Amino acid sequence: MKKIVVAVKLYGQRKTKKIRLTQGAKVVDLLKRLKYNPDVVAVRCNKKIVPEEERLVNGDLVEIIPIVTGG
Amino acid sequence: MLKCTFCGRKAVYNRRYAGTLLCDRCMTKSVERRFWRAVAEHKLIAPNEKIAVAVSGGKDSVAALHLIADYCKRKNCEVAAITIDEGIKGYRDRSLPVARENAEGLGVKHVVVSFKEAYGATLDEMVKVAKERKSRQHPCTYCGVMRRSLLNRAARELGADKMATAHNLDDEAQAIMLNYVRGDFSRLHRLGPIYSPREGFVPRIKPMREIPEKEIAIYALLKNMKVHLAVCPYARGIHTEIRDFLNDFDVRHPNTKFMIVRMFDRMRPYVARALPGFSPKKCKVCGEPTSGAMCKACELLKDLGFEKRKCASH
Numbered sequence: 188m189k190k191i192v193v194a195v196k197l198y199g200q201r202k203t204k205k206i207r208l209t210q211g212a213k214v215v216d217l218l219k220r221l222k223y224n225p226d227v228v229a230v231r232c233n234k235k236i237v238p239e240e241e242r243l244v245n246g247d248l249v250e251i252i253p254i255v256t257g258g
Numbered sequence: 259m260l261k262c263t264f265c266g267r268k269a270v271y272n273r274r275y276a277g278t279l280l281c282d283r284c285m286t287k288s289v290e291r292r293f294w295r296a297v298a299e300h301k302l303i304a305p306n307e308k309i310a311v312a313v314s315g316g317k318d319s320v321a322a323l324h325l326i327a328d329y330c331k332r333k334n335c336e337v338a339a340i341t342i343d344e345g346i347k348g349y350r351d352r353s354l355p356v357a358r359e360n361a362e363g364l365g366v367k368h369v370v371v372s373f374k375e376a377y378g379a380t381l382d383e384m385v386k387v388a389k390e391r392k393s394r395q396h397p398c399t400y401c402g403v404m405r406r407s408l409l410n411r412a413a414r415e416l417g418a419d420k421m422a423t424a425h426n427l428d429d430e431a432q433a434i435m436l437n438y439v440r441g442d443f444s445r446l447h448r449l450g451p452i453y454s455p456r457e458g459f460v461p462r463i464k465p466m467r468e469i470p471e472k473e474i475a476i477y478a479l480l481k482n483m484k485v486h487l488a489v490c491p492y493a494r495g496i497h498t499e500i501r502d503f504l505n506d507f508d509v510r511h512p513n514t515k516f517m518i519v520r521m522f523d524r525m526r527p528y529v530a531r532a533l534p535g536f537s538p539k540k541c542k543v544c545g546e547p548t549s550g551a552m553c554k555a556c557e558l559l560k561d562l563g564f565e566k567r568k569c570a571s572h
């Protein structure tokens with residue numbers, strides 16, 4: 188099965204991590220792999236907010252933004 | 259490319275509980291409409307009123323400030339922002355400038371009240387003393403009680419007709435469940451879009467109560483609002499357990515949080531009738547309204563051995 192590689196970073200951090208996924212993988216698949224509940228994060232793909240059903244392509248830069256904040 | 263259900267543009271958000279996808283424009287309009295509908299349906303803000311907004315600098319309160327400021331401009335109302343500085347190092351000192359920047363950007367009066375000035379100690383100092391005294395109180399107890407007391411006092415001193423907080427759907431659902439599992443019937447009365455006045459209390463409104471937390475976050479990001487995204491270092495315990503439980507449950511059963519709040523709203527009139535009446539008194543230490551001889555803030559400070567001082571003028 189063909190694979191894609193996306194760069195993932197957490198909001199506020201500069202370091203990115205390369206993650207290999209199956210071709211056709213969606214943002215929600217990436218979140219599942221990284222053990223994030225989709226309800227507690229917003230996601231930017233190549234600097235644009237995307238829904239978790241968006242498909243990723245090779246070379247995408249994904250930023251995960253935790254949104255459950257405060258006390 | 260995923261397309262918006264309503265206009266066909268590129269989708270940014272999947273509203274799972276409604277089975278719709280929304281683009282940036284439809285998403286922002288939807289959040290604004292929900293805010294306006296809540297204000298109209300529950301009569302939260304009347305023309306010419308002065309509204310104090312509790313602003314921490316986080317995404318919810320910043321979004322609330324922007325929405326309320328815009329509303330007030332159209333309805334000839336006045337708006338002011340109040341920030342409570344609990345003195346939580348590494349957290350509040352980072353969000354305070356964000357709150358200030360947003361208030362200044364909107365041309366809104368900004369009042370900051372600190373725990374240190376009002377109570378003689380920061381929350382960090384109180385937590386340290388509580389630990390030394392082997393107190394079983396959670397830091398959130400001190401923070402919540404004292405923050406609400408200072409917000410009420412600051413709003414009253416500003417001459418505000420109402421005080422708005424940025425509680426969202428997730429907050430409200432969590433609070434309902436928390437009070438339910440604790441069997442705290444009397445606290446349920448405080449939940450709802452508006453907490454009606456008793457003498458000395460500025461009425462509290464929650465215009466974002468029916469908007470999911472994630473939608474407020476996406477709204478703030480789409481509008482490029484400057485927000486402070488961080489978790490309070492003291493946030494742990496039963497409250498966070500309920501939050502995590504509801505978030506996990508909601509993934510498999512979207513709409514749960516809405517149902518919790520809507521069911522509670524149907525029960526609210528009966529809850530109000532079942533509660534005993536309240537005759538407001540003045541706290542013998544600080545003069546703030548209370549049901550007993552001493553307000554809760556003063557009780558907690560007494561347990562810590564701190565002397566309560568009157569809030570410094572601001």
